[in-house]
Amino acid sequence: MADENKSRYLHYLEIVTGSLEEKKRWRRYRARVKQLPENYRIAVEALERYLMHFGPADGAGAMTMYEDLADLVEQSVADGIPIRGLFGDDPIEFVETFMANYPLGQYRARERNRFTSAIARAAGEATPPRDRTQG
Template identity: 55%
Template sequence: MSDAEKGGFLAKVIGPKRRWWAYKARVKELPPNYRAAVEAIERYLMHFGPVTGDSAAALFEDVADLFERAAADGTPIREIVGEDPVEFVEELVRNYRKGGYVDRERARLTQAIESIERAEEHR
């Protein structure tokens, strides 16, 4: 793979390079335990996160925001990610998935039909 191809691949995976390097600089400034947690999340997302491009950049930036606030407040890592770190990250991914609006609309449709069904039962 040529350098140009690698650059295009990276842009698809992580978004614009400038955003990526800004994110990495922010992570580097975190206290060691928070930085290690963010890097672990990042590694997981690189392997299993089905988000790419701008949505990936936004996801990584939001993770940095979350951990910056937590570090400032002294919030323990486990309190951030909960008992199941994989589920924590999977929930993040669900919120940033490119077709996320599709999931919301599916839920909206299901809720509408259930609401109609309840109304019919009360007639």
């Protein structure tokens, strides 16, 4: 009975505060970021801020994306790839391409293309301009 009450309590707590497992994943991710060299950490934290505003908002999808980001940056550090070698000359192009690999990013890319095509048709143009995330 005590285990059942504890389980029920944890269930209600997660409803109010969000998944406890996702919070643990976030803490592990942040610990990884803190271990990066300062210039990479600054870049990752800036990218995080961007993703908080424009990236996937759901817990599991977002966490997978952040964990993949940590993997990518850790590997770049290990391989000696400089910041610009990783993020390129256009960091927005990098982040948009990076996000396009995740479900919400794919949805946004499709909708962006749909919107661009509709405007091109409305303007009487045959071919809409290419989306930046499509390479």
